[in-house]
Amino acid sequence: MRFARWILNQADVVSLDPQVSDANAVAIGDGKVLAVGSSEDLRVWIGPETEVLDLGGATILPGFHDAHGHVLGYALSFAQVNLVGSGSEQDAVERVVRFAATLPATVPIVGRGWDQNLWPERSFPTHHLLSSCFPHRPVALKRVDGHAVWVNDWVLSRVGISRGTPDPVGGQLVRGVDGKPSGVLIDTAMSIVEHLFPQMDDAEVLPWVAAGLKRLADYGLTAVSDMGIDPLSYRILRLLDERGELPLRVVGYLDAQRFLDMPVSMYPPVTKHQSGDVRFTIAGVKFYQDGALGSRGAALCTCYDDDPDTKGLLFYDLDTFTQKLANVMDAGYQPAVHAIGDHAVHVVLNSLERVLMKPGRAGLRPRIEHAQIVLPQDLRRFAALGVVASIQPRHAVSDRAWAGARIGKKRLENAYLARSFVDAGVSIALGTDFPIEPPDPWLAWLAATERTDLDGQAPVRGGSERLTKMDALIGATAGAAFAAGLPGLGSISPGKWADLTILNLNPLKQHGLAADPWKILGTMVGGIFVKNPCGTSTSSA
Ligand SMILES: [Zn+2]
Incomplete structure (x- = not known):
């Protein structure tokens, strides 16, 4: 019989497998869960190469998914000006000005995260304040949901958007009372300005x-x-x-x-x-x-x-x-x-x-x-x-x-x-x-x-x-x-991939908001620790 690579012991195992009850240990080998049960039951999986980790009462869950x-959007949000939580149009523009100061003067400015519903007027922003701060370079700021973009006058003129420009199918140019596009482009209209902001x-x-x-x-x-x-x-x-x-x-x-x-x-x-x-x-x-x-x-x-x-x-x-x-x-x-x-x-x-x-x-x-x-x-x-x-x-x-x-x-x-x-x-x-x-x-x-x-x-x-x-x-x-159509994931069951999240507490046993946030003690993907609860962190074997 083969042996386990890891035995995670002294844990509160929430397996989400109806066949498993009261488990406090998991045996793992070849990337998969070999067995779930009591420390006693799992002793048979211990071989010369097995490492037994005592988790001191931590909770093992199927990995968070x-x-x-x-x-990509998440990763690049750190390369853009973040407007999430901005309290007004003015506040958003000030954030853009501060961010722009960190860039070379000609680089297009992109950002994301504004939500006019959180601002006092609750109406879409216009290009005016933005244009006065950035008269000579392109600025495009996506709404928090990614379904609208707020641009400055430099951008509107460069792509030739004017009063006579019709709304594209599936999109809209937000307009002022005078009928002129006022600086916000919705859904398919966003593609009109995309080429001004070269992808990395x-x-x-x-x-x-x-x-x-x-x-x-x-x-x-x-x-x-x-x-x-x-x-x-x-x-x-x-x-x-x-x-x-x-x-x-x-x-x-x-x-x-x-x-x-x-x-x-x-x-x-x-x-x-x-x-x-x-x-x-x-x-x-x-x-x-x-x-x-x-x-x-x-x-x-x-x-x-x-x-x-x-x-x-x-x-x-x-x-x-x-x-x-x-x-x-x-x-x-x-x-x-x-x-x-x-x-x-x-x-x-x-x-x-x-x-x-x-x-x-x-x-x-x-x-x-x-x-x-x-x-x-x-x-x-x-x-x-x-x-x-x-x-x-x-x-x-x-x-x-x-x-x-x-x-x-x-x-x-x-x-x-x-x-x-x-x-x-x-x-x-x-x-x-x-x-x-x-x-x-x-x-x-x-x-x-x-x-x-x-x-x-x-x-x-x-x-x-x-x-x-x-x-x-x-x-x-x-x-x-x-x-996601992945039958090999989602519970801690023999034969499934060992994808696990290890917490300092069992969220099923917490009551109400008085509970402190959990701490992530460890994660494992396909039997390999990404974060080892006993210290070292690694992304591969
Ligand atoms: Zn989405």
Whole structure:
């Protein structure tokens, strides 16, 4: 009989495996879990090469898996001016001025994170103040949700945007009372100015990505599902993986918009088998069917409460979208569809209903990303069609200042759901949508279980949508693995990959907000310690 490489002993093991009860030790070898049980039971796995680690009562969980994030965007957020939490247009511009002082005078300035809903006037910024501070160089500042960009006059004139410029299909040029574009471009309109802000090349981006992944791993994550792999991030993540420098798994979903000019047969191939060593894999394709609530781009069934002229934007009609889904699914890609408004969610379910009529496609486990407003009758359709709800409880906390005014009291009852999905028998996967929200699983946990932030303030949708601690833990581990189509991950079970997060406390046994944040003592990916609870840190064997 073979022996274990590691035995993690004297621990509180939360296996999420119904076959396992009262375990305090895990035996690991060949990248996998060999056995889970009592220290006594596992003694038979100890051989001459086995290292037995006494964890002194620490808690071992299946590895944290963020079901929805953006690795490249997160990594590059540290190379841009960060406007998250800015309190006014003035405050945001001052941050840009301070950041610009650290750059050579001709370099284009990019930034991200403003949210006009948190500002006193709650209206979109205009180019004027920005233009007066930066008359001679391009500035582009993305909204916190990435669905709108705020630019200066230099940019508007350079691309020839003027009063006569029409709104592009699927986008909008925000205009002043005089009809002139005032400096904010929404959704597809953002592409008009993109070429003025040259992308860094691979060699420049790579160290940022490596550093960003390290930060994610430090939060205790052993996997993230990346909802927007573009050709650049594909090349870089592959390279880092080949070099053995990925400190966590990245499950990639190809951004359909970024691969638009390519036939599906030319897409990077889907990964057929999960292994212990290959950490970057491709699972599916990410589509957008609408925009976001913050910029009124989410497609609603009826008009916005604070703008009776708009219902938001649907990106594709039913037939076009159904055909797109069929194309990628027949090529073996799992579809993940961004849908935020109740109308968008409804039509995506209609499309899925049609494509799933063909046998063989259901195994691809379609997922809807965000599903922020869901008609009551559609909740059951998620369960009936086997569609995963990939949700981000942090949004209920972050959107609390404005969501009520935007969608109204009645619609709010169908918004920011979590518990309702579970009660309707829908599989949920929890994520943060980093960099829109911080990737810290502790903050996500607070939002999911307490529906609150560190300041203790109430969210948009309160207590009734709270998840039980067990449901929240499942959503952040097994649910995320299920949603990514990874049967070899998600629980601490014999035969599964040894992806583990080790905490100083058992979150299932904590009560209320008095609890201190947990500390990440260790993480293991495929049987290899990324952070060893007994000291040394390493990303490879
Ligand atoms: Zn996202």
